[in-house]
Amino acid sequence: MTHFKKVVIITGATSGIGEAIVQAFAATKASLVLVGRDRERGQRAFETVEKLGCPVELVLGDVADSAFADQVIKSTVARFGKVGVLVNSAGIIGRGSAVDTTDDDWRQTFDANVNSVFYFSRAAVKSMRRTGGGSIVNIASNVGLVGCSGLAAYYAAKGAVVLLTRAMALDHAKEQISINAVCPDAVNMPMLVSAHSEPVSVDEVLQRHVDSIPQGSVASPKEIARLTVFLASEEARHITGVAVPIDGGFTAG
Template sequence: MTDSKKVVVITGATSGIGGAIAQAFAAKNASLVLVGRDRERGQRVLQAIQKLNCRAELMLGDVTDSAFADQVIDASVERFGKVNILINSAGIIRRGNAIETSDHDWRQILDINVNGVFYFSRAAVKAMRKSGGGSIINIASNVGLVGCSGLVAYCASKGAVVLLTRAMALDHAKEQISINAVCPGAVDTPMLVSAHHKPVSAEEVIQRRIETIPQGRVASPQEIASLTVYLASDEARHITGVALPIDGGFTAR
């Protein structure tokens, strides 16, 4: 994998899985465009990456704005000459069943988790066509494959990402654009303990999740990042349209 020649755009790059993915590509000497909403967190990630002598830029904006998606991809091409890899990692979670889910929460989670993926993927495909191909990796979830109680909006959004991945993979396979989804289970990030109806500690949430995972542990963000880097590599060029769980065996049952 010659990542020193790769240009990678990463949404949701300022924390959690997205931040770990940014670090992993930086270690491969890729050129990075980091997309997020929080300037302070974004600057911290950017500074850490630049210490690795990696070319990187930060772009702040709203992934639900299709014009912003176009702007990011256009700016990436202007700055680095091309876009080889897009990682759609931006996402939010809202907990609750259908009765507990407000119209606002439903619209927001679908807007960020689904529309954002679509807008950035559409913009990236246009750029990748011109440079002879590329790779798009969508960070979905294992609950987009099997469902989960108390997460109706999140499950719906991640299920949509899985089928968007498969449909686009078929549409663009002959253009040498591979499109895959990584489907994490529980991961030790701030999202794991966010949006609960009552305050809970990280230790409490992790223990609950461990009880449902055959391997008996939650994943680290770095594990998700390693899989993502592989799927975007030249070695994985024949893999497309895949929604790959990385969940310690949760979906195997």
């Protein structure tokens, strides 16, 4: 495993992919700032990291609030001296075609998946450029790279994250700030079955995805986390502006 001691901020850190990313960075002995909304889950994540001997902070708030994003960056610098890595993992999924998507659905989907990435990335870049650079990894989706049906707002939001990643990578390449996106297909976690109009089991949804993936299996949160840690490491210094599918070959078809 890649080993480095960095200051890492992770949004959406208390569940799913974000929680796995926290554990993967903790294994590198990074200093961690966990950003989430749920106090109980956040406290569990905090205690887990603390037991591993890593310096850790838990910050609760609305990631779609630009003032909150600015404050998280400011408080991180105050405690740890700099921001080395930002991982934007917070997000929600909204289901439905465009005509089935309400104004509130659209706004909430973009707030959680796009605005949060923009606000935190903007604040992080301002800090990183003063301290010699850093890395940003955005957790997007392979549906930001290909067209599918039934999730208009979510697909549009993840597409926006992919293009924001590329635009910011070009804007800040000369400042030694690498910015990349990880684009999973279905991942075996609770969000996979959220927001369905009718109750559905995890096994049912997993099988639908397995049937569409050339490798015949879905990724685990740990696999997404390992790729994220790599993209934030020195070994990936010359990688920026890419959106990496981790989808068992789905986008290759």
